[in-house]
Amino acid sequence: MGPAASVSRPDRIRSAFMARLVSIDAASAGRSAKRLAAFVALAALVMVIGCQATTRVDAGHVGIRVKLAGSDRGIQDMPVVTGWVFYNPLTEQIVLFPTSVQNVVWTQSVNEGRAVDESITFSSGEGVNISADIGLSFHIEPTLAPRLYGRFRLNDLSILSDGYMRNTVREAINDVASKLPVQEIYGVGKSKMLSDVAQKCRDVFGKDGIVIDQLTINGALRLPPNVMDAINRAMEATQNAIQSRNRVAQVEAEATQAITQAHGQAEAARQKAEGDGDALLIRARSEAQANEIIRLSTTPTVLQYRAIDHWDGKLPQYSAGALPLLTFDVSKMERTSPAEEAARQKLLERLLERSKTEPVPASGSTDAPAAQPTPAVPAPPAASAAPAQ
DSSP states (O other): OOTGGGSOHHHHHHHHHHHHHHHHHHHHHHHHHHHHHHHHHHHHHHHHHHHHHEEEEOTTEEEEEEEOSSTTOEEOSSOBOSEEEEOOTTTEEEEEEEOSOEEEEEOSOTTSSSSSOOOEEEEOTTOOEEEEEEEEEEEEOGGGHHHHHHHHOOOOHHHHIIIIIHHHHHHHHHHHHTTSOHHHHHTTTHHHHHHHHHHHHHHHHGGGTEEEEEEEEEEEEEOOHHHHHHHHHHHHHHHHHHHHHHHHHHHHHHHHHHHHHHHHHHHHHHHHHHHHHHHHHHHHHHHHHHHHHHHHHOOHHHHHHHHHHHOOSOOOSSOSSSOTTTOOOGGGSOOOOHHHHHHHHHHHHHHHHHHHHSOOOOTTSOSSOOOOOOOOOOOOOGGGGSOOO
């Protein structure tokens, strides 16, 4: 028997079984590797498709969904809000549109804006050419962004502003300025002109979703030299006229003040004179009443009483005759009837009563001295009417 015959049957079975196991393990490993490769390929495909089918809408932007196929293909009316957006890249397209405030300057300077002269030239009512640097601030209404994109097929607002918007602003400025004189445009009418131009632009841009925030003229207006000189001369003449009117008004005011002051002084002098006259009249009337009272109350008996009352009791050391002021010859004095005496008494009482009731001028109202009070006169005795024998 050969060597193979020496191998027993169980060994052969065991060897065959081991070979079978090895072949099965190799087949399983091959199938697992294929499955892993397929999974990796599928994951990569999903990632690629996911990257192609998603996009992000940043803040200050809106997304506009455009259908490329189907019955509703075209620009969709509803914009896509900020955030991650999923779409079908085979049948749809997402266009990003800025909605933040945009600033545009059309200027002559090469250091601002673009390096070319972008200033806007317009004409006044007289046909004078005026050049100005214009500044514009605007933004897009998010809900109307699809309409604007559908009309211009642009999402680059710089191209839109340098073309359509610049032409609209220039046309509005020419329309408004052609109805105004150059001196008004250069002077106080500039702000009103800008307001009218901004309103015209809002009317045009509003239906497209463009909102005008601010329209300005940057710097001074540029006019032809001869027109500028004429305006300066006119403004100088106006300033001189205003100064002249101010001087005339000042002189008139000073003259009015002087006249008013003179009238006041004259009125004060008149009132003082009236007060002095009233004081003199009151004083004269008081003195007249006092004198009348003294006259009516003076009788021989009263005179004799006053002489005795004022005598100090000393006789003169040298006398050539009768003693003075001590005796009166009553028989030589005026005699009155009883009726005259009664009338005099009645008049005296009335004068005394009036002097009590008449008001006395307030102290300090005039410079006239107050009338001196009349000394009290004693009532004459009842027998004063009969002359002494």
